[in-house]
Amino acid sequence: MPEMSAYADDPFLTACHGGKGRWTPVWFMRQAGRSLPEYRALRERHTMLDLCRTPELAAEVSLQPLRRLGVDAAILFSDIVVTLLGLGISLDIEPGLGPVIHEPLRSKEDIAGLGTLVPERDIPFVAESVRILVREAHVPVIGFAGAPFTLASYLIEGGPSRHHARTKNLMHTEPELWRELMERLASAVLASLRSQVEAGAAAVQLFDSWAGTLSPRDYERYALPASQAILEGLRDLGAPRIHFGVGTGELLALMADAGADVVGVDWRVPLDAARARVGGRALQGNLDPAALFAPADVVMREVDDVLKRGGGKGHIFNLGHGVLPDTDPEVLRRIVDHVHSRTEET
Numbered sequence: 071m072p073e074m075s076a077y078a079d080d081p082f083l084t085a086c087h088g089g090k091g092r093w094t095p096v097w098f099m100r101q102a103g104r105s106l107p108e109y110r111a112l113r114e115r116h117t118m119l120d121l122c123r124t125p126e127l128a129a130e131v132s133l134q135p136l137r138r139l140g141v142d143a144a145i146l147f148s149d150i151v152v153t154l155l156g157l158g159i160s161l162d163i164e165p166g167l168g169p170v171i172h173e174p175l176r177s178k179e180d181i182a183g184l185g186t187l188v189p190e191r192d193i194p195f196v197a198e199s200v201r202i203l204v205r206e207a208h209v210p211v212i213g214f215a216g217a218p219f220t221l222a223s224y225l226i227e228g229g230p231s232r233h234h235a236r237t238k239n240l241m242h243t244e245p246e247l248w249r250e251l252m253e254r255l256a257s258a259v260l261a262s263l264r265s266q267v268e269a270g271a272a273a274v275q276l277f278d279s280w281a282g283t284l285s286p287r288d289y290e291r292y293a294l295p296a297s298q299a300i301l302e303g304l305r306d307l308g309a310p311r312i313h314f315g316v317g318t319g320e321l322l323a324l325m326a327d328a329g330a331d332v333v334g335v336d337w338r339v340p341l342d343a344a345r346a347r348v349g350g351r352a353l354q355g356n357l358d359p360a361a362l363f364a365p366a367d368v369v370m371r372e373v374d375d376v377l378k379r380g381g382g383k384g385h386i387f388n389l390g391h392g393v394l395p396d397t398d399p400e401v402l403r404r405i406v407d408h409v410h411s412r413t414e415e416t
């Protein structure tokens with residue numbers, strides 16, 4: 071979709087700006103990935119990071135859900151830890167587990183040693199993947215990155231973590247060092263997101279997936295300033311900014327104030343309740359990904375409830391978190407059809 075004018079009455083962008091389009095737009099977090107057999111076939115021949123680093127393959131994986139599901143937006147195929155790769159961090163993405171950092175950051179020296187990200191030099195494949203995708207996709211392309219708190223958790227814990235205890239320990243005991251880490255990560259994330267928009271991404275999503283493990287007071291003090299710097303630093307580009315985390319019911323107002331155009335909501339807060347917390351911003355969400363294993367009539371009833379609470383205006387239908395790997399893609403396709411037909415009628 072290369073012509074900006076072609077976006078004029080696009081349902082996804084209209085909803086991002088708070089409006090009501092021809093239908094309620096729908097896409098799914100992790101729509102590109104293990105629920106699709108065509109993705110699993112490619113993964114038999116390439117590692118996850120090889121897919122991310124090879125623009126033709128990354129673009130192909132991003133296009134797979136467009137062909138099969140008919141969603142209203144494409145998301146770049148990559149991972150939040152690609153920004154860390156660009157900062158010179160040695161890591162892998164292990165099947166069934168997630169990112170593993172070979173030498174977790176634990177000291178002042180480790181943090182001082184983090185480089186500066188120059189996207190064209192350090193992760194040129196990201197912008198190139200976006201350029202190919204924008205040429206090939208018939209819907210807007212969403213660029214993305216992880217927010218500093220969530221990235222710091224992987225960097226410090228060394229991988230997925232339940233309690234984020236080392237991360238919070240650094241945050242509480244060495245607030246100055248913590249702030250330095252947040253600032254370094256924020257400038258890297260901002261540089262990456264700006265280069266994705268300059269390459270043609272029509273919107274961006276900042277994933278602060280694990281921010282919901284913080285109290286509102288700690289979020290405001292230790293995580294929000296860095297996310298705010300990123301979201302504010304994107305404002306001049308005019309691409310809608312989606313801000314998402316899991317378990318963030320008590321943080322929604324703060325996440326909106328950080329500078330989001332759209333606030334992503336997990337399944338724990340009904341959208342009508344979330345609407346009251348986000349001060350006029352658009353909403354994205356929020357069907358429970360585990361509900362997709364229920365019988366079809368139950369799934370569609372849940373979809374209808376989300377649509378009703380979303381209110382039809384300034385609502386992007388999505389799950390409350392990523393598609394679970396065992397999800398039947400046919401259920402995803404039926405949800406897309408259902409959302410479209412339901413909302414075209416009104």
Ligand code: 1CP
Pocket residue numbers: 098099100101102103104113118145146147148149150151163164165166167168169214229230231277279392
């Ligand atoms: O082996 C495989 O095929 C890897 C599985 C996989 C995939 C398909 C991982 C490992 N990442 C991805 C792609 C990915 N990651 C996308 C692609 C685009 C799409 O949505 O279709 C995106 C947006 C991400 C972002 C991401 N990675 C987040 C934020 C979103 C979220 O789910 O909260 C996070 C936290 C990660 C880290 C990560 N990467 C992979 C896994 C399994 C995880 C989570 C690990 C954990 O629980 O901490």
